[in-house]
Each structure stands twice: as structure tokens, then as C-alpha cells.
Amino acid sequence: MMNYYPIKNTVALRGCYSPRLKMFMMCFLLISTSFGSAQVSGQTETVKGIVLDAGDKSPIIGAAILVKGTSIGTTTDIDGNFTIANVPSSAKVLQVSYIGMKEQEVDVAPVLNIILQPDLLQIDEVIVVAYGTSKKSSFTGAASLVKAEKLGERPVTNVTNALVGAVAGVQVSTANGQPGSEPSIYIRGIGSYGASNSPLIILNGMPYENTISSINPNDIESLTVLKDASSSALYGSRAANGVIMITTKTGTKEKVSVNVKFNQGVTAKQTNDYRKAGLNDYVSLYWENLRNRYVSDGKSAAEAGQLAAAGLFTDLPNPFNVPNNQVVDNNGQVNPNAKHLWADDVDWMNAIQQLGNRTDAAVSVSGASDKTDYYASAGFTNEEGYVIGSKFKRYTINGNVNSQVKNWLKIGFNTSANLSATDGNQNEAIGNNTNPFRFVRYIGPVHPIHLHNLETGEYLRDESGNLIYDFGTGYSINGVTIPIRNYVSGNNPAIELQNNYDGNKRNTINAKVYTEIKLPEGFKLSLNGSVGVNSYLASAADIVYPDKGISGSMTKTNTFTTTWTFNELLSYTKDIDKHHIDVLAGHESYDYEYNYLSSSMKDQKFDGNFEFGNYSNLNTTPDSYTNKYATEGFLSRFNYDYDSQYFLSGSFRRDGSSRFYTDSRWGNFWSVGGGWRIDKEEFMAGIDFIDILKLRASYGEVGNDNVGSYYPWRATYAVAQNAGEAGYIQNTLENRTLKWEVSHNSDAALEFSLLNGKYSGSVEYFNRLSGNLLFAVPLSPSTGVNSQDMNAGTMYNRGIEVELSAKLLQKKDFSWSASLNATYLKNRITALPVDPFISDVHKIEEGHSRYEYWLRQWKGVDPATGSSLYVPLEEVLGSSTSLVTVNGETYTTSATEALYDYSGTATPKVSGGLSTNFTYGHFNLGLIFYYQLGGKMYDIAYSYLMSPGVSTIASLYPSALHADMLNRWQKPGDITSVPRISTVESADLTATTSTRWLISSDMLELSSINLGYDFPKQWIHTLDISGLRLYGSADNVFQITKRQGTYPRRNIFSGYSDNGDVYLPSRVFTIGLNITF
Known part of the structure; x- marks a missing residue:
């Protein structure tokens, strides 16, 4: 009332x-x-x-x-x-x-x-929760709501990218800069070792298995993140990693409303690459590298300098206009008269980049009558990445209708369809020379993109007058001989990316229908059904390049996925004086089927035709399979509150999963929670500055059955050949005792609002203990199988979340508000079924973090010799010839004698976001920052750039060098952190894994800026327009990190492999118009 x-x-x-x-x-x-x-x-x-x-x-x-x-x-x-x-x-x-x-x-x-x-803390706002809605004031679980207005006009193709820095406890690890790519999302850390760590996605109340990039962000009304067991236990076996609930828009107006939104923008690379040595410094460094090699072979310093100057360009193209033996003097100084002949043709990084275009348009129609509401929309997105050839195009339609047919009957449906295409997928494989990011990062500045006359520097052209790309395979043209490039010969991404044919097409349909029947005495029956269809076709071709010796090939992979979900829910609500009771019971079934087919052909006949009929021979044997998976669950929930002051909730779900054997197929998942509005107590009367003070706590258990294989309890077999005869070989062993991973979650929080809502927030403690962890336990070679999945091991993630909001300034025509969230997270393995083992640069052992580094302990550079110093193993003390004493401490210069030890963790200790909003008249400005502190990352790319990589004098490997190499040790007494440049001891001095390459992963990122102007109503009234807004947005604006070239959010937790040579995120700028009629 x-x-x-x-x-x-x-x-x-x-x-x-x-x-x-x-x-x-x-x-x-x-x-x-x-x-x-x-x-x-x-x-x-x-x-x-x-x-x-x-x-x-x-x-x-x-x-x-x-x-x-x-x-x-x-x-x-x-x-x-x-x-x-x-x-x-x-x-x-x-x-x-x-x-x-x-x-x-x-x-x-x-x-x-x-x-x-x-509206104090908006404590009575309605949030979407498991199988229904709830007032925030009565909810006993941990849930964070992100509304449509918070998503704003951010130019994001995937709406989950808008969660960066927006919700405490949620970390979004950027997939890559490829438009349309899917990020990885973690809620309160990593809860599994061998199974999935991804949260369950619920779209309009039903499980969603398609890509989130298939959903148009303009159609989303809100995102709700369920973080604890009290909020997610009703999803049972699939909710151990949290739940993200996506709710799309519905009609809400008493008349027809038409909204048109259009924005246009550009994409560019966000992160500058590593600082590299320029050509002259590069040449001097390699001269010194070669000289040191001659010295190590017994030459005098003077003789070594002469030999290095004379032989430096024996295997390298000379980019200067002077003879090979005149480029540098015997001291490694570049001839001042030497001019770079192809200085304008060595920017390989720029050669694979572009300023991409981005277009996003959406139109929606919505309305409502007394009994029916409707919403329909169509959207189009076309985004080019900053790497040549990469792009994403998406068409979406969405419809939502709800009708109160009778006083006792309500029906409705919502459906969405997506048609998307991704082109220019890039190879990011570590150590693979076809990886364009690896190629352009490490190629030295002596190598041009195109062929040049080595005498004059002029571009060489083909018979049609076109520039000729240098694949490094050696050429003889117009009487000019070009030697073979001994840096990754056979590749040139500058042209290969332009002709790249590696993409996919995806068609998705999701539909839901429901019926709600109001029964006597406060009962209601809800019947829901949904279907999801995903058709995916990926095509990847090797283009014919005579210079590469490739005859052309094409691989096509087709997958078809269908999901069916049905649930029946019976609810009961009753108010008795100040008592409110809400009870729910139900049943749900879920079926999943995945069909896979792939084949590859080779020996292309004609250019430009990528159908199999244009290829002569089979490249690989066609492969196909079908995976099926099903779950069934029985669920119940009980909510009670007294006078909107004391709250009690409980839930229980019993789930069965086809992934497990009959004896261990069913699991029980449950939660209890309570809340207390302290501010409503009599003893709080008179404390005027406290508006709201609420204490809540919960405990529960949820499961994870996403263990990788769909048939882990069965032995599986594959067809193979032996001496020309076909037969079956065993792929995996059966494990009938395998069962759910279980997450035991406890949570306690204090929520508050002060001074009439001027300050509000919450402080929350969580403890997430994951048990029955899935591990691939090694087996004896006699079994014929390398490992077997088993349940063993436990791990916890515990920490504190803080959320604060403040209305800092409210004046006549100006306002300023801000919000801050922070999460402190600690991860530990508490039980392990196997002996400690090494995984990349991490060691997996009880009592340590899942991603704790295990590295040689590097301690700097010996001022006397320029050698790297390591903490020695105890067993080599007193006997090794590599031991040295520096400043009273004993070290070893041999990497093989170095001590390994734990060296910090990749997981940030603290992460979160800061947002602030300013309003002046009809202008408004919003900024969102993301930050992380206390973690470390292993900078593998930097280690490569700090290593000359030369193995022999006759085989000079001319890779690029970091500008920090200019700070190398050169003579006794030099104090520096960069060892001498040498090929003899390259493993000891440079690329060997050690703490030398470990740096802080701390970062501050300006994730989003939005500046808008809302036209006054009196200006637009005569145009029959009810709302008009002009805005500009920028995403991934800038970042501050320990070292230029790194992007720690690429892989938040592991901090290693994916931080190498990869497609980093795009910076996006757009300007848009939002019109409502």
C-alpha cells in the first residue's frame, strides 16, 4: 500500500x-x-x-x-x-x-x-534466483545483480565481458582478441583440478549450453551471479562452480514502445608489444654475442672482435648499403655511413594489424495490455579484429510473450535465434612457427617483409609489377640471389593472414514454453520446457603457396548439439499474521546429445574453391562420434520469514547423472541459510544513521559432474590398425566408483546502508572446500593406458568479499557516485592422491596453491664474470666447480645445480573493480576500473627475447632482442641484472626456467568509459520522440602492468602458457545513438 x-x-x-x-x-x-x-x-x-x-x-x-x-x-x-x-x-x-x-x-x-x-540500498528489489525470484531483503544467499543499465552502451560482443570488475568474487579471464571469443569465468576461485571450473549458465530459468556470444547483449534485462550453496544448491550436480542467471527483456509498457540503437566504432590493439632493440643496437649485440663465442673457443679478445666483425653477416641478409665486413668495426660499433636499405619494410607487427571496424545495431518493439505483454527484437553485429582477416558477424532475433489467459492460468514463451560467422581464427600454439604472433614478435629487424635487391634495397616485383613477399625459402630473380632465411623459413604471416581461411559458422535456436496454473489455497503449478539447438561448421584451409611447397588442404568439422530440459514445479505461499511461508517442490530432467563429424582433403586443384570436390586426395581418415548425457533431479525449497525481520531457508536436491555408474549415480545436495534484520530490533531505535543492518549466513553442498568424459565409468575402445589389420584398442579403463566432485560452501555476510542511503555495502566471508576432486592418476605401462580418472584429493578457496557504494556529492546540477568491490582469495590443496608432481612451472603438492610456482632460485649476476647466480643444491656445496662467492654468499653458476623452491602463486591475492559516475545537467560520465594485486606471472615471452638463441657460429639464429639486453654485463665490476650475452652458456645465462622470469601480475585496467548526453524532452517532443541519447564508449582503454607487452588477465590463475604469443584483447571505441519512440 x-x-x-x-x-x-x-x-x-x-x-x-x-x-x-x-x-x-x-x-x-x-x-x-x-x-x-x-x-x-x-x-x-x-x-x-x-x-x-x-x-x-x-x-x-x-x-x-x-x-x-x-x-x-x-x-x-x-x-x-x-x-x-x-x-x-x-x-x-x-x-x-x-x-x-x-x-x-x-x-x-x-x-x-x-x-x-x-530507496535505501534498494533492499526490496526483486532478484532472479534458482527457480523463481526473491526480494533481496529476504534472501539468505550470496547473489549479485547486474542490471541492463549497468551494462549500458559498452561495446561488448559477449555480455560476460561486462562482468569485469563489476561483481565481487567474479574473475573474467579474457580468451583472446578474436571477435566473438568466449572468456573464462571463475566464481570464488578454482574448485576443481581435473574437471570443469566453469559456472552453470541459466537463460530465462533453463540451463543454457550454447555460446554466450550467441546472445545479443541488447536483449538482456539482468545478470544474476549466484555464489554460495544457499543460492545455487537447487541446481545440484552442476552448480559447484556457481551459477550465472541471464534474464532477457519483456514488455512492460501500456502502449507500444519502439527502441532503436545503433553504434559505430573501431577496434585496435590494446597492449603495446615488448620494447625491442633497434637495428643498430641489435647488430652490435649479435656482434658481441659472436665475439664472446670466439673467445670461449680460445681466441684473444682482439682476434675474436675481428672475426665477429668479418663473419657477422655470413648467414644473415645485410640490410645496410655497405659491404658485409664494413658494417661494424672490431669493437662492434656500427659504421656511421651505413644506411638501412629497407627500413620501411621491417615492421612485421604492424603488417598483420589493422584498424578494425565495428557496427552494432538493434531494434526492439515491446508493449503490454492488462493481460499480455510482449517483446520482440532483432540485432546485427559486425566486428573486425585488429589482426588482419579476423572478424565476427552475428544476426539475432528474440521474442518473448506472456499472457494471463485466465485468472488461474498464465502461459508464455520466449525464443531466440542466432546466425553467426567467425573468420580468421589464429593459431596461438606455443612453439609453433605458424603462430603469427610468435613469428612477428621474434623475427629480427634485419629481415624484410618483401623481397629486396640486396645491393640497392629496391623492392623486387613479379611479372605483374606486384611486390613479392619473402617466405625465406631463397630466391633467384632478375639475376639477384636471395639466401634462405634461417629464421622460420617457409612462413610470412603478412600475406598468409590476408588469405587465411580459418573460420566457423554457428546457428543456434533456444526456445522455452511454460504454463502457470494457480491452484486453491496458495498453491501454484508451473510446467516448463525448453530446447536448444546448436549447429556448428568449422573450416580451415592451407592455401597453396608455391614458395612454401604446400599443395593445399582443407579440413571441415561439423558438430550438432541438442539439449532438452523439462521441469514441473509446485509452489505454495502462505501468510499467517507476521509469518510468511514459501515452499517449492519439483522435478527436472535434462538431455544432451552431441554429434561430431570431421574430415580433411589435400592437393587443391583450383584457387579459391574450398569444397572437398576441389581436392584430389584424402588427407586424414574421416572421424565421427556421438556423445550423450542426461541428468534427472528431484528438488525442494523452504523459505520462511517472520515480520520481514528473521529469515530461514533450506533446499534439497537429489540428482542422478549418466556420467556415473548405477551404484554411484545419485547424489544429494542441500543448503541451509538464515538472515537477521538487526536494524529492526528495538535496541536499534534512535540510531538514526543506520538505515539497514542485515546479517546472513549459509552452508551447503553442491556438485560437479563435468568430469571431461561422458562415459568415465565405462571402458572405451577405438578402431586401430596393426600390420594392416583393423582391430580395437582400449582407450580408457572403467571406473565404476567414480562420482561427483562436491563443493562444501559456508558463507557469512553483513549488509548495511547508512545516512539515508548515502553509504551502503557488504562484507562477506566465504569458504569453499572442494572434495572428491577428479585426478588423472598415472597407471603402470602394463595396463596399456597412461592414466585413469579417480576421485581423490581436496582443495579449498576461502576469502573475503567487500562491496561499498557511496553517493559522494549531490548538488543542484551535479552528482558524483562511486562503487568499489574487492575480493581476497586464498587457494590450497589439502589432500592429494599421488606424489607431488610438476605441471609446467608449477608444482602440485599438499599444503600449497594449485598454481604455485616451482622454479630454480635465480639470484642475479656475478659482477666479476657476468654469469647468472643461482642458489645451489645442498649436495653440490663444497664439491662443484661452478660455485662462487659474492658478497659473502655462495652461489652456483650452473643451472643444473640450482635449487628449486616454491616461488609465489599465479593467483592474485586481491582483485576487484572500481566504478564511478558523474552527472552534470544532461551529461553523464561513467568509468569502470579492474585491478588485481599479489599474484605473479611467468613471462615466457620476455625470456625468449632476452636470449640470443645461438647454438653454433655457423648457424646464427637472428631472433629479436629485448631492449633490456642493452643493460647486459660487459666487463668485470658491472652491476646489472642482465648476464653477459653468450651462446656457450645460453641455458645457464638466459632461457632456463627460473625465478628470473617471474614478475608481479599486478595490474590496473581502465575497462570502460561511457560519456552520454540525454536530449531534453522539450527539444525532442515535436519530433514524436520520447527519448534520445547520444553516447560514446570505449572498452579496454588502457592498462598499467609491471612490464610492457604483458597482459596478466589473459590467464588469471595459471599465469604461464597463455601469456606468451597470443591474440591479446582489442581496444574498442564507439559512438552511438539510442532512440525511443
């Missing part, structure tokens, strides 16, 4: 609508104002007034005022004033709303002075 009282035409609110209804009413006003005059007849009057904030009595700018029952309305100006002409004399009530304030209805009067109360 809404209560108000008049005091000389001043109205103060004593109740509130939900924030969602508030937003709906505001949108309704924007749509309806331009049509108001056409719907009013009879006698009219004019209503004037002012809208003020109850806190400091400051004017509220942009408050929406609507004549109830009509489409007549306006908004307040910068002084909080408003005027509504042509108000029908029959009108009795005005509806007043503003974001962050309680909704209000007031009686019509000629002059009004309206005071809006703050």
Missing part, C-alpha cells in the same frame, strides 16, 4: 515500489510523452511544481512525472522544476519516479512541492 500525506501541497513518501517497476515507469514515460497530446480531450489545466531530495532538499534533475492513466508527462529541469500543460480535468494522480529514489503518487494540484525519499 502506498501512503502519503499533504502538507501545503508537499508530499513525503512512506512506502515504495520495487526498483524494477520504477525503471519500467520511467521508460514508459519516455515512450509516451510524444504521443500524449493525441490522446487527451476535454478540459485541461496546467500543473507546475518542483521535485526535491528528502536528504538535503536539493533539486532532482530528470525526475519523471506522469499523469496516471494517460501518456502525458515530462521531466524536471536542472532546477528540479517541471510544468505539464493540457492535464485533463479528470486526472487525479501524478506518478513521480527517479533512479535511486522511492516511487511516489501524488494528488494533482496547480502547484506541487514533491519530496522523494532515497
Whole structure:
């Protein structure tokens, strides 16, 4: 019930609508104002007034005022004033709303002075939870809500990228810069070793198995992240890693609303590459490298300098206009008269990049009558990446209809379809020379992109006058001989990316239908069914390049996935005086089928035709298989509250999964939770600065059956050949005792709001103990199988989450607000079924983090010799010839004698986000930052750039060098952290894994900027437009890291392999227009 009282035409609110209804009413006003005059007849009057904030009595700018029952309305100006002409004399009530304030209805009067109360913490907002909705005030679980307005106009193709820095406890690890790629999402750390760590995705109440990039962000109403067992246990066997609930938009207006949104922008590389030595420094460094090699072979320093100067370009193309033996002198100094002949043709990184275009357009139509609401939309996205040839194109349609057919019957459906295509997928394989990012990063500046006359530097051209790309395979053209490039000969990404044919097409359909039947005595029956279809075709071709000796090949892979979900839910609600009871019971079944088919052909006949008929021979044997998977669950939930002050909840689900054998197929998952509104206690009376103070706690167990294989309890076999005869070989051993991974979650939180909502937030402790962890346990070679999946081991993730919000400044025409979230996370393995083992640069052992580094202990450079210093193994002390004493400490210069030890973890200790918003008049500016602190990353790319990589004098490997090599040790007494440049001891000095390459993964990223201008209603009213907004946005704007070239958020937890030569994220700039009719 809404209560108000008049005091000389001043109205103060004593109740509130939900924030969602508030937003709906505001949108309704924007749509309806331009049509108001056409719907009013009879006698009219004019209503004037002012809208003020109850806190400091400051004017509220942009408050929406609507004549109830009509489409007549306006908004307040910068002084909080408003005027509504042509108000029908029959009108009795005005509806007043503003974001962050309680909704209000007031009686019509000629002059009004309206005071809006703050909507404290929006504690009564409705959030989407498992199998329903709940008021935030009564919810005992840990859930974070991200509304559509928070998503704003961010130029994100995948909506989960908008979670970066937005929700405490959620970390988004960027997949790569390929448009349309899927990020990895972690909720409260990593809960599994051998199984999936991905959260369950729920779309409109049903499990969703398609790619999230198939969903148009413009259609999303909200994202809800369920983080603890109390909020997610109803999803049982699939909720151990948390749940992300995506809710799409529905119709909410009393009349038709049309919204058109369009933005255009560009994409560019966000992260600058590593600093590299320029050509002259590069040549001097390699001269010194070669000289040191001759010295190690017994030559004098003077003789070694002469030999190095004379032989430096024996196996390298000489990029200068002077003879080979005149490029450098005997001291390694570059001839001042030497001119670079192809200086404009060595920027390999720039040669594979572009300024990509991005276009996003969406149109939606929505409306509602007394009994039916509807929403329909269509969207188009076309985004080019900053790497040549990479792009993503998507077409989407979405429809949502809900109808109250009878007082006791409600039906509805929503459906969405997506048609998308991705082109230019890039090879990011470590150590693979076809990886373009690896190639352009490490090729030395002496190698040009195109062929040149070695004498004059002129470009060489083919018979048609076109430039000729250098594949490094050696050429003889027009009497000029070009030697073979001994750096990755046979490749040239500058042209290969232009002709790259590696992409995929994806078609998805998701549909849901439901029926709600209201039964007597507070019971309700809900029947829901959904289907998801995903058709995927990937094609990858090797183009014919005579210079590479490739005859052309094509590989096609087709997959087809279908999912079916059905659930039946019976709910009961009852209010008895101050007691409120809410009970739910239900059943759910889920079926999944995945079909795979792949084949490859070779020996292309004609250019430009990539169908199998254009290839002569089979490249690989066709392969196909089908995976099937099903779950069935029985669920129940009980919620109770007394006087909206004391809250109790419990849930139970029993799930069966086809992944496990009959004896261990079923698992029980449950939770309990409680809440207490302390601020409503009598002893809190008189403490005026506390608006809300709520304590909640929960405990529960949820499962994870995503163990990789769909048939882990069965032995599996594959067809193979032996001496020309076909037969079966065993792939895996059966394990009938394999069962769920189980996550035991405990959670406690304090939520608060202070000073009429000026400050609000929460502090939360969580402890996530994961048991029955899946490990691939090594087996004896006599079994014929390398390993077997087994349940063994435990690991915990525990920490503290903090969320703070503040309305820092609220003036007449200016406001400033900010929000901060932070998560402290600690990860530990507490039980391990096998002996400790090494995984890349990590060691897996009880009592340590899953991603704790295990490395040689590097301690710097010996000032006397320039050798790397390591902490020695205890057993070599006193006997090794590699031991040295520096500043009273004993070290070894041999990497093989170095001590390994734990060296910190890749997992950041603290991560979170900071957002701030400024409003001035009709302008608004929003910024979102992401940060992480306390972790480390292993910079493998830097280690390569700090190593000359030369094995012999006759085989000079001319890879690029980092600019830090200029700080190398050169003579006794030099104090530096860079060892001498040498090929003899390259393993000891440079590329050997050690703590030398370990750096802080701390970073600060400006993830998003949005600047917008909302045109005043009085300007656009005559155009029959109810809302017009012009905005500019930027995503992945800049980052601050320990070293240029690194991007720690590429792989937050492991901090190793994926931080090498990869497609880093794009920086995106857009300008857009949002129009509502």
C-alpha cells in the first residue's frame, strides 16, 4: 500500500515500489510523452511544481512525472522544476519516479512541492534466483545483480565481458582478441583440478549450453551471479562452480514502445608489444654475442672482435648499403655511413594489424495490455579484429510473450535465434612457427617483409609489377640471389593472414514454453520446457603457396548439439499474521546429445574453391562420434520469514547423472541459510544513521559432474590398425566408483546502508572446500593406458568479499557516485592422491596453491664474470666447480645445480573493480576500473627475447632482442641484472626456467568509459520522440602492468602458457545513438 500525506501541497513518501517497476515507469514515460497530446480531450489545466531530495532538499534533475492513466508527462529541469500543460480535468494522480529514489503518487494540484525519499540500498528489489525470484531483503544467499543499465552502451560482443570488475568474487579471464571469443569465468576461485571450473549458465530459468556470444547483449534485462550453496544448491550436480542467471527483456509498457540503437566504432590493439632493440643496437649485440663465442673457443679478445666483425653477416641478409665486413668495426660499433636499405619494410607487427571496424545495431518493439505483454527484437553485429582477416558477424532475433489467459492460468514463451560467422581464427600454439604472433614478435629487424635487391634495397616485383613477399625459402630473380632465411623459413604471416581461411559458422535456436496454473489455497503449478539447438561448421584451409611447397588442404568439422530440459514445479505461499511461508517442490530432467563429424582433403586443384570436390586426395581418415548425457533431479525449497525481520531457508536436491555408474549415480545436495534484520530490533531505535543492518549466513553442498568424459565409468575402445589389420584398442579403463566432485560452501555476510542511503555495502566471508576432486592418476605401462580418472584429493578457496557504494556529492546540477568491490582469495590443496608432481612451472603438492610456482632460485649476476647466480643444491656445496662467492654468499653458476623452491602463486591475492559516475545537467560520465594485486606471472615471452638463441657460429639464429639486453654485463665490476650475452652458456645465462622470469601480475585496467548526453524532452517532443541519447564508449582503454607487452588477465590463475604469443584483447571505441519512440 502506498501512503502519503499533504502538507501545503508537499508530499513525503512512506512506502515504495520495487526498483524494477520504477525503471519500467520511467521508460514508459519516455515512450509516451510524444504521443500524449493525441490522446487527451476535454478540459485541461496546467500543473507546475518542483521535485526535491528528502536528504538535503536539493533539486532532482530528470525526475519523471506522469499523469496516471494517460501518456502525458515530462521531466524536471536542472532546477528540479517541471510544468505539464493540457492535464485533463479528470486526472487525479501524478506518478513521480527517479533512479535511486522511492516511487511516489501524488494528488494533482496547480502547484506541487514533491519530496522523494532515497530507496535505501534498494533492499526490496526483486532478484532472479534458482527457480523463481526473491526480494533481496529476504534472501539468505550470496547473489549479485547486474542490471541492463549497468551494462549500458559498452561495446561488448559477449555480455560476460561486462562482468569485469563489476561483481565481487567474479574473475573474467579474457580468451583472446578474436571477435566473438568466449572468456573464462571463475566464481570464488578454482574448485576443481581435473574437471570443469566453469559456472552453470541459466537463460530465462533453463540451463543454457550454447555460446554466450550467441546472445545479443541488447536483449538482456539482468545478470544474476549466484555464489554460495544457499543460492545455487537447487541446481545440484552442476552448480559447484556457481551459477550465472541471464534474464532477457519483456514488455512492460501500456502502449507500444519502439527502441532503436545503433553504434559505430573501431577496434585496435590494446597492449603495446615488448620494447625491442633497434637495428643498430641489435647488430652490435649479435656482434658481441659472436665475439664472446670466439673467445670461449680460445681466441684473444682482439682476434675474436675481428672475426665477429668479418663473419657477422655470413648467414644473415645485410640490410645496410655497405659491404658485409664494413658494417661494424672490431669493437662492434656500427659504421656511421651505413644506411638501412629497407627500413620501411621491417615492421612485421604492424603488417598483420589493422584498424578494425565495428557496427552494432538493434531494434526492439515491446508493449503490454492488462493481460499480455510482449517483446520482440532483432540485432546485427559486425566486428573486425585488429589482426588482419579476423572478424565476427552475428544476426539475432528474440521474442518473448506472456499472457494471463485466465485468472488461474498464465502461459508464455520466449525464443531466440542466432546466425553467426567467425573468420580468421589464429593459431596461438606455443612453439609453433605458424603462430603469427610468435613469428612477428621474434623475427629480427634485419629481415624484410618483401623481397629486396640486396645491393640497392629496391623492392623486387613479379611479372605483374606486384611486390613479392619473402617466405625465406631463397630466391633467384632478375639475376639477384636471395639466401634462405634461417629464421622460420617457409612462413610470412603478412600475406598468409590476408588469405587465411580459418573460420566457423554457428546457428543456434533456444526456445522455452511454460504454463502457470494457480491452484486453491496458495498453491501454484508451473510446467516448463525448453530446447536448444546448436549447429556448428568449422573450416580451415592451407592455401597453396608455391614458395612454401604446400599443395593445399582443407579440413571441415561439423558438430550438432541438442539439449532438452523439462521441469514441473509446485509452489505454495502462505501468510499467517507476521509469518510468511514459501515452499517449492519439483522435478527436472535434462538431455544432451552431441554429434561430431570431421574430415580433411589435400592437393587443391583450383584457387579459391574450398569444397572437398576441389581436392584430389584424402588427407586424414574421416572421424565421427556421438556423445550423450542426461541428468534427472528431484528438488525442494523452504523459505520462511517472520515480520520481514528473521529469515530461514533450506533446499534439497537429489540428482542422478549418466556420467556415473548405477551404484554411484545419485547424489544429494542441500543448503541451509538464515538472515537477521538487526536494524529492526528495538535496541536499534534512535540510531538514526543506520538505515539497514542485515546479517546472513549459509552452508551447503553442491556438485560437479563435468568430469571431461561422458562415459568415465565405462571402458572405451577405438578402431586401430596393426600390420594392416583393423582391430580395437582400449582407450580408457572403467571406473565404476567414480562420482561427483562436491563443493562444501559456508558463507557469512553483513549488509548495511547508512545516512539515508548515502553509504551502503557488504562484507562477506566465504569458504569453499572442494572434495572428491577428479585426478588423472598415472597407471603402470602394463595396463596399456597412461592414466585413469579417480576421485581423490581436496582443495579449498576461502576469502573475503567487500562491496561499498557511496553517493559522494549531490548538488543542484551535479552528482558524483562511486562503487568499489574487492575480493581476497586464498587457494590450497589439502589432500592429494599421488606424489607431488610438476605441471609446467608449477608444482602440485599438499599444503600449497594449485598454481604455485616451482622454479630454480635465480639470484642475479656475478659482477666479476657476468654469469647468472643461482642458489645451489645442498649436495653440490663444497664439491662443484661452478660455485662462487659474492658478497659473502655462495652461489652456483650452473643451472643444473640450482635449487628449486616454491616461488609465489599465479593467483592474485586481491582483485576487484572500481566504478564511478558523474552527472552534470544532461551529461553523464561513467568509468569502470579492474585491478588485481599479489599474484605473479611467468613471462615466457620476455625470456625468449632476452636470449640470443645461438647454438653454433655457423648457424646464427637472428631472433629479436629485448631492449633490456642493452643493460647486459660487459666487463668485470658491472652491476646489472642482465648476464653477459653468450651462446656457450645460453641455458645457464638466459632461457632456463627460473625465478628470473617471474614478475608481479599486478595490474590496473581502465575497462570502460561511457560519456552520454540525454536530449531534453522539450527539444525532442515535436519530433514524436520520447527519448534520445547520444553516447560514446570505449572498452579496454588502457592498462598499467609491471612490464610492457604483458597482459596478466589473459590467464588469471595459471599465469604461464597463455601469456606468451597470443591474440591479446582489442581496444574498442564507439559512438552511438539510442532512440525511443
